[in-house]
Amino acid sequence: MNYFVNCAIINQKSFNMRKITILLLLLITAAMTTIAGGYQVGLHSQRNIGMGLIGTSLSYDASALFYNPGGASFVDSKFSFSGGMSFIMARGTFQANDVAYQANLKHELNTPFYFYAAFKPTKNLSIGIAVNTPYGNKLAWKDDAGESWKGRFIIKDISFKAITYQPTISYKFKDIVGIGVGLVFATGTVDLNKSIPLDGANGEGSLNIKGSTSSFGFNAGVMVHPENGWSLGLDYRSKIEMKVKGADATFTVPPSLGTNFPNNKVDVMLPLPANLDFGVSYEFGKNKQWMIGINLCYVFWSTYDSLVFDFQTKTAAIGRSATPTLYVDQMIERIGAQYKINKTITVRVGGYYDPSPVPSGYLNPQTPSLTEIGLTCGLSVYPFKGFSIDANFLYLMGAQRDETYIPDNFAGTYRTGFSIPGIGLTYNF
């Protein structure tokens, strides 16, 4: 909330670049995290978030580096910078089946961020770098009793964060077709806690897994401007195989069971799914005041068929465990529009439908990904030409779902909702 208040105050005064620099630094050094179907995060440009998270056919600023590298060369300024952050306030409730029991997601603030810088050495060539957080999952459960939430033997809390760094090159032919490709370097960290159902004099056992990794992928796109006002975009972001090798596994169990649960290294494999996005948008009206667009985003979730933990020191109690997840591919449908009221203010609105990739029988409290409907609105304020403060608000409603997680026989109804205000800056010059 404070950011809004600050923002309003800043807006009333004239900007100076030092403040902007400080703000950007703040945004980038802050931690990141999640929301959206599965463990994918869709919050990559405050402007685009404001209009239903569309972006594949847009080339207004450097965020095209991520949404569609083919569009970066269409950005019509020599330099373009964009940075921002979203503030995810998650609300979630779990009602156990057949038991008079409810638990809630802890009210933690998650802050995914992005930063893009694009430079055009020539009219048709753009090079740039995109830094953002396309994947992540962070949540913790609690109930009125505090530490003893019913699903703690499955997950107590998890923080999985991935940051991608994407140097990108984009070239356009005759203002009609732009192509671009970026190399994606991803870093990831995971930190999770769960309880182990072994009681001792000092209470229940527990397990902490903490580790980090890095991996590569790519992002390639093509954008076509066939005739005045129309834009089509197609973008493919590859799967990134995140293998956390040798994460620290710390067991706390009763001493007599210590030899069965030695502190240990564990390999965790988590694929970040590929995305194929198609977008079309149309600008119209006086001075192209209006823009309306749709995106179809196909997420190759089926790559996530199991969550594998492979302990390096194997005993009778721990070894290699592959828990089936059996995610299915899904298509996200997005629609959004923007309207330039005047030189100073642009407003945006949009919405999207994000079906859950989790099949029946596999929804669990670790990633309680529900089918979601997102409603967005946003605006940009231009204190001077080329520079905008972009703000938006996204409300994401998860459809209530009653499921038994078969591998752990954990049954209940989930309902989630997310309020996500966001703020960012864009500077084209």
Next chain:
Amino acid sequence: MKNKIFLLFLILAVGFASCERKIDEFKANANGVNFSQFVSVGNSLTAGYADGALYTSGQENSIPNILAGQFKYVGGGKFTQPLIPTEDGVGFQPIPGGLYFFTKHVLKSVPDLNCDGTPVGTNSTKPAFLIDNPNQITLQQQLFAPSAVAGPYNNIGVPGATVQTLFYNRYGDPTLDGHPFNPYFARFATSPSTTMIQDAMIQQPTFFYLWIGNNDVLTSALSGTDALVTPVDTFAKYYNLAVGALLHSGKSPKGVLANIPDITSIPYFTTISQKLPYDNVILSETQAQGLNLLYASFGHPNWGWKAGRNPFVILTNTGEWKKMELGDQFLLTLPTDSIKCKGMGVANPITYQANPIPAQFVLEKSELSNLHAKVASFNAIIAQAAQQNNLALVDMNTYLVSFQSGMVFDGIKFNTSFVTGGLFSTDGIHLTPRGCAIAANHFIEAINAKYGCSIPQADITQKKGLIFP
């Protein structure tokens, strides 16, 4: 204009952020069944006996007490139990002239020993008495300590009770004049002359629970025989008398009956045989020849010891020597040290005495099948009583069998293994608190199904399993 838009954002953000995503809470519904006066009748499984003894928290985690807690959602009333004032537990066994008292078992990490008593250098986690030589007077006083709450108690669970003992006059009279008496009933019977069933009836239950009959089979099985099982017609007579008495206690109660689990699938009867095959006597040719000579000298010529694997020698209940067979099961009480170090089942390597395994440590295959058949007969009687009287029936027999291959609840795995299975306490017969909650939930399923109620189940994750050192 700008400020107005920002203000709108602010209101939206605050509005949605404070908007919790609620789900309807569990809707409990008695569906007309009156749970206000709940009385449970049964044996040790009902009393909350665990780890080989009766102790406070074991009783607090008894199946009826967990049920009573859940009945509170549907109009259940106060539920009293005759709590014993100790966590150390009190168990006993008859000895000439009285009783020997002991404490509960707990898991202890104890050094493994060689046959000569020297340590091997490793430790094993095993059930052992909490206190090795407890003060007999203290335990006796704890057992008979007057309870803070006056009876009669809602939970009439008496360790050792059978269908017949429900009707024993003076079952709670501690006067030692040779009449059958049970100290666990004596400690809370409303009078020395009362019966268990009378103490239940005088409370005029609106809803009752009867889980009896296990000991009609188990007591015999625990002695390594099938000879002491209650005859089927006796069982039928007293079981139906008990159900009738409870039904006609005054308030036209509804109720739930539970049947008898397949006792031979509990750890007490399975654990040892899983690790120790019946034919684990492995001999060389020379050893076999020597043993054949030795056995001949004990009046068993041509015993047939041979090189390789040989079956253990056991005593039957009639005192005959017999080769153990595949399917015969060791009891948890088998002195495995004697098997390992004193040649039990073969011959003592020091004294050269033939040394068959005494009958009380083995259930023979034929005995097992007789026990199975008896359980089936008793369960048919129980099922018929439930059907004729329109009572809920909990099929514990089938339910326990389903745990043999393993079950999982809320990410906790359970099976019927000893110690590691999570279901059975350190005595290998009675349940852990978590096991009691699982059993109580199965009662709730049966009651909900029979009477169309919606009673919430207990949260098993709030109960503990075995406590490891």
